[in-house]
Amino acid sequence: MFTPAELLEIKALLTPENKIVILTHYNPDGDAIGSTLGLKHYLRAKGIEADVLTPNDFPKFLKWMPDAKKCVIGEYKRKVASDLIREADVIFCLDFNSPSRIGILGEWLTKAKAKKILIDHHQQPENFDYVYSDTIIPATCQMIYHFIEAMGDEGLVNKDIADCLYTGIMTDTGGFRFRSTSATTHRIVAHLIENGADPSIITSNTWDTNTISRMRLLALILGRIEVVNDGKVAVMYLTRKELQEYGFQKGDTEGFVNYGLSIAGVRMSAFFMEDLYEDFIKISFRSKDDVDVNQFSRKYFQGGGHINAAGGKSNDPLMETLEIFKEKIASENL
Ligand code: 5GP
Ligand code: MN
DSSP states (O other): OOOHHHHHHHHHHOOTTSOEEEEEOSSOOHHHHHHHHHHHHHHHHTTOOOEEEESSOOOGGGTTSTTGGGOEETTTOHHHHHHHHHHOSEEEEESOOSGGGGTTHHHHHHHOOSEEEEEEOSSSOOOOSEEEEOTTSSOHHHHHHHHHHHTTOGGGOOHHHHHHHHHHHHHHTTTTTSTTOOHHHHHHHHHHHHTTOOHHHHHHHHHSOOOHHHHHHHHHHHHTOEEETTTTEEEEEEOHHHHHHTTOOTTTTTTHHHHHHTSTTOOEEEEEEEOSSSSOEEEEEEEOTTOOHHHHHHHHSSOEEOSSEEEEEEOSOHHHHHHHHHHHHHHHTO
């Protein structure tokens, strides 16, 4: 948490007169949208309005969240986004820790005069004015709750805040399953439910909204999932042509990588997908226990993230990338 002195300074910055912007990472997920909107609704409960900015668009299954449709999406509204960042007095950076993770917004963020406040749970944070970084906490949404507590404002948690924070905790813990899910996480979730979050509605809105294209893409990748390295590593992929043929929609492949990890004996799962528009491969890694995919992705695939969940990319063709990946995991002795 921020130190008591930092909290006092932050309190002084959070006034209705100051322009406040809340940013999150490229390809926003449930935790990114949940934490930014959760913070926005908390500030609103204090009588302060803020703008939420995302670098690019996010999936439909996150658009039910209160105010989700009011987010400024940088790729569609470049001028509005750059003006907001330039004129901001305070910028909250949530669920990412390096300007390189926010696409076109990164350059504007670096130049901005605003005080920059980081709240994030990824490894190796870069420089910000105020840093609350904790890699043990499973979701940035949980950190927003701790921040609200530290501000002495637990009593302000309303249904809007609760819905948003519940969603991010639920998605980033894989439905309260991943190992960083703690008793504290569950205590917070209990408080969110007491304040209006409805688990069955949130689950249904977020997870029971599969598109037919998603189901068919899932069938395709499960049908050819490969297990290598003595059964320890699962590999999956999708080509651009397949995405086009199956009518891919944003968010369709979210969570696919987890299926690899559900195979008995598998300690690491990797999912490779050709980008729909640009010539690169987006990679997702998931792992169990002490297999560190953050380090692995940083070392070989221009990425990073958490010990057990990381992303990366490759500029080589897909089949070559798969071969390189298999060589690297063999050499790392996973
Ligand atoms: P995903 O596989 O869901 O895209 O990403 C898994 C985790 O790794 C997320 O927490 C995400 O923020 C992080 N991540 C994904 N791609 C990158 C990347 O290129 N660089 C870094 N540093 N983190 C990433
Ligand atoms: Mn997160």
